[in-house]
Amino acid sequence: MSETVKLLLGMDxxxxxxxxKKSTLYQMVMRKQIPVCKVGKLNRFRMEDLRKYIERNMVxx
Numbered sequence: 001m002s003e004t005v006k007l008l009l010g011m012d013x014x015x016x017x018x019x020x021k022k023s024t025l026y027q028m029v030m031r032k033q034i035p036v037c038k039v040g041k042l043n044r045f046r047m048e049d050l051r052k053y054i055e056r057n058m059v060x061x
Contacts, residue, residue: 006047007046007047008037008039008044008045008046009044009045009046009047009050010042010043010044010045011025011026011043013045014045014050017050018050018053018054026043029043034049034050034053035049035053
C-alpha cells in the first residue's frame with residue numbers, strides 16, 4: 001500500500017511544524033506574512049509554502 005501525501009495542512013499541523021502558537025500563525029495569516037489557502041472558512045497551508053517561508057526567514061549568524 002502506498003503512503004498518502006497530504007496536500008494541505010490545517011492550523012494545528014502548520015503551527016506545530018513551524019513551532020508557533022496557533023494564535024501567532026493566525027496573526028501572520030491576517031498580516032499576509034504567510035500564504036494560506038481558504039477552504040470555506042478554514043485556513044489550509046501547502047507544505048511547499050511553509051518550506052519557502054522557512055527558507056526566506058533563515059538568518060546566517
